[in-house]
Amino acid sequence: MTTNERSPAAPDKESPAWTTPSPWTAWRDATPARIALGRSGDALPTGELLRFGWAHAGARDAIHAQADFDALQAQLQDQHWPAPPLCVRSQAPDRATYLRRPDLGRALAPEDAQRLDELGRASADGFDLCLVIGDGLSALAIERHAVPLLSALRSLLPATLAIAPLVLAEQARVALADDIGQRLRARLSVIALGERPGLSAPDSLGVYLTFSPRVGNTDAQRNCISNVRTEGQTPAQAAARLAWLIRMALKRGESGVALKDESEYAVLDDASPNPRQHGDDE
Structure with missing residues (x-):
């Protein structure tokens, strides 16, 4: 699976009811930076962990790929x-x-x-x-x-x-x-x-x-x-x-x-x- 494009299964930015949102959530529309991630209990929401893993895989693929x-x-x-x-x-x-x-x-x-x-x-x-x-x-x-x-x-x-x-x-x-x-x-x-x-x-x-x-x-x-x-x-x-x-x-x-x-x-x-x-x- 390539990581050059967003995964069709990647979760959206909407937080479920059991996730505590960040007060900076509105800022996410202005930057691709990883801000206002919210939390679920003492941890990050599952969706944010998945997005982090997807982005990390894309960075690794870019480094190891051979140019044509x-x-x-x-x-x-x-x-x-x-x-x-x-x-x-x-x-x-x-x-x-x-x-x-x-x-x-x-x-x-x-x-x-x-x-x-x-x-x-x-x-x-x-x-x-x-x-x-x-x-x-x-x-x-x-x-x-x-x-x-x-x-x-x-x-x-x-x-x-x-x-x-x-x-x-x-x-x-x-x-x-x-x-x-x-x-x-x-x-x-x-x-x-x-x-x-x-x-x-x-x-x-x-x-x-x-x-x-x-x-x-x-x-x-x-x-x-x-x-x-x-x-x-x-x-x-x-x-x-x-x-x-x-x-x-x-x-x-x-x-x-x-x-x-x-x-x-x-x-x-x-x-x-x-x-x-x-x-x-x-």
């Missing part, structure tokens, strides 16, 4: 990006190892590292932008939201950007984009991957942007866009914010704590300078 990268690659090819997407793997050989050894998810498998090294050397000036899609901790997140995110993003990017081939990364952690971006000689890397599932959001996508990707970068050098999903920050909204961050990171030559997200106060237009006129740090 073949289907994802086909969908992205239909968007006609400048080059066909590339599929790579981290050094984690399987899902179980990936979950136990986060460090292996931050480095490319040797054969893929060599392949990206060759591609980077073949580009005379390197690339302005490297876009990576990784499974992360929720394959469900990228299967639902990665393609809509990139579709919305593409029309917002300046036509002058030199974009590397899209990279689809299996068993990926956030820092894998540093390894990928450095080998492709990219000025800026962006990775979108599944966030750690919660009990109300097993399909949340996170997006991380890093100027001058290098192995050993810290989280302080990244900007993060979180909770990308239909019920949270929609892919279209996240794409608009990401496009602004990309333009500003390339213009200012910085990201992370040095680049404050002010996208809500800015208007995207085509008047920004050519990214390469500010110099290249390669």
